[in-house]
Amino acid sequence: MQCANALVSTPWQEESDEIANCAKFLREITQGLSNYAQKSQPITTLCNARHCSTALIRHLKEWCESCGLHGPNNICIAGGLPMNFPSTGFHHITVCSGKAQDDIDFFTQVLGQRLIKQTILFDGRFAHYHLYYANGHIDPGTVMTSFPYSRVQGRPGSGQVQSTAYSVQPGALQFWLQHLDRHKVEHEEIHERFGQRFLAFKHPAGLGFEVIEDPRDTRSGTEIEGIDAPVSARGFNSITLSVREIAEDERFLEEALGFRKTGVDGKYHRFEVGQGGPGCTVDLHHDAERPSGSRTFGAGTVHHVAYNVPSDEDLKWQKSYYEELGYTDVSEVKDRNYFHSIYVRSPGGVLMECAATADGGFTKDEAFNELGTHLLLPAWFEERREEIMAMLEPIRVPEWHPKVAVDAKHPIASHRKPVFIREEVGAGVH
Numbered sequence: 001m002q003c004a005n006a007l008v009s010t011p012w013q014e015e016s017d018e019i020a021n022c023a024k025f026l027r028e029i030t031q032g033l034s035n036y037a038q039k040s041q042p043i044t045t046l047c048n049a050r051h052c053s054t055a056l057i058r059h060l061k062e063w064c065e066s067c068g069l070h071g072p073n074n075i076c077i078a079g080g081l082p083m084n085f086p087s088t089g090f091h092h093i094t095v096c097s098g099k100a101q102d103d104i105d106f107f108t109q110v111l112g113q114r115l116i117k118q119t120i121l122f123d124g125r126f127a128h129y130h131l132y133y134a135n136g137h138i139d140p141g142t143v144m145t146s147f148p149y150s151r152v153q154g155r156p157g158s159g160q161v162q163s164t165a166y167s168v169q170p171g172a173l174q175f176w177l178q179h180l181d182r183h184k185v186e187h188e189e190i191h192e193r194f195g196q197r198f199l200a201f202k203h204p205a206g207l208g209f210e211v212i213e214d215p216r217d218t219r220s221g222t223e224i225e226g227i228d229a230p231v232s233a234r235g236f237n238s239i240t241l242s243v244r245e246i247a248e249d250e251r252f253l254e255e256a257l258g259f260r261k262t263g264v265d266g267k268y269h270r271f272e273v274g275q276g277g278p279g280c281t282v283d284l285h286h287d288a289e290r291p292s293g294s295r296t297f298g299a300g301t302v303h304h305v306a307y308n309v310p311s312d313e314d315l316k317w318q319k320s321y322y323e324e325l326g327y328t329d330v331s332e333v334k335d336r337n338y339f340h341s342i343y344v345r346s347p348g349g350v351l352m353e354c355a356a357t358a359d360g361g362f363t364k365d366e367a368f369n370e371l372g373t374h375l376l377l378p379a380w381f382e383e384r385r386e387e388i389m390a391m392l393e394p395i396r397v398p399e400w401h402p403k404v405a406v407d408a409k410h411p412i413a414s415h416r417k418p419v420f421i422r423e424e425v426g427a428g429v430h
Helices: 002-009 013-032 043-049 054-066 100-110 173-182 247-257 312-325 379-391
Strands: 074-076 082-084 090-097 114-120 129-134 143-148 160-168 187-193 196-202 208-213 236-243 260-265 268-272 281-286 301-308 339-345 351-357
Touching: 090 100, 090 160, 090 236, 090 351, 100 114, 100 129, 100 143, 160 301, 173 187, 173 196, 173 208, 208 236, 247 260, 247 268, 247 281, 247 312, 312 339, 312 351
Parallel strands: 090 143, 160 208, 236 281, 301 351
Antiparallel strands: 074 082, 090 301, 114 129, 129 143, 160 236, 187 196, 196 208, 260 268, 268 281, 339 351
16 A cells, blocks of 8 residues: 555645545555455556546656656556566567578578577477577677578458558668668568558568667667678567557556556557566557468467566466466477466467576587587487488588677576477477
């Protein structure tokens, strides 16, 4: 009842009656909660729902921000109880592409990313590459993973990631227009959304990408052949999800993952988590008439988006919280060798993952300056190496691959040890 008690002792005389009523309302909610987490929402959201005056809402917001319970990842619970969500932004994004070599050429030569890991899909009967890319320093929020999966063509539609945007510095888009033309990449003209200029283009498999100008992104650029560091892609800026309805996905992002709604631009609704800005932004595109897209592995579609959490203990908390909110299709904790994960499908259909980097991260089986140069298998698949190799198409890694200083940032490892489920056969997510 901390908020309620503070309200009645705050000298806002011009709204004293309304403050008293609001405090009574908050006390009633607090006393009636059998499980407060199910009612988590910003105090100001409660007030908007009750049609409180603009002045009172402003006072409440100022009080919440000064009380120490309303941080970047906290949502203030009615009664003053803080909800500290573990997600800090993107961990990785996983796409289903077509041919493996086309995928490598696009991410390394067109987007200028570093191939940091060659491994395989851990689920199913057939061997498929699982390729990992990141910026030169493997900064958080830069890891793109890909299943070159040409056996089945995906069906783009609503309930999917519509596009993935990488940050570039202001003024860089003119370079990117010329760069995309040189590589014969299909692209649009420069457009603007939420006051930011961006350029949309396509992966060879049809996946949507953007480069967006954002001066807030302080991650270092990486120079490669044909792309100078000042104009290079820094890492993920944001993703756009195509959904037929906004309300339930808005509720999911805010209540289940701790996002905050920060803007609306036409049919686009913006949400940010953690510190916000680059690497922490999700846009919902209200696409009411678009048919649903496919939800299985299929070339030309995004398989899932993963949000970073600090530890395996946070994964267990997030799983329990999903179930508490009624999202009971959440997976068990899965061992993905380089990180540990749980999965749940959002109300609009997008597969969401929370991931905690494992001890050693991507350097547990390969030196930092040799990342991406060997086909690596988890221990439980090593005895089948020859069989697996026979199923995979040959690939070439660019000889000009970026050289990175050995003191570059390494992923933050997690340290807890929950029970994992490992699936070698059968359909699943990865």
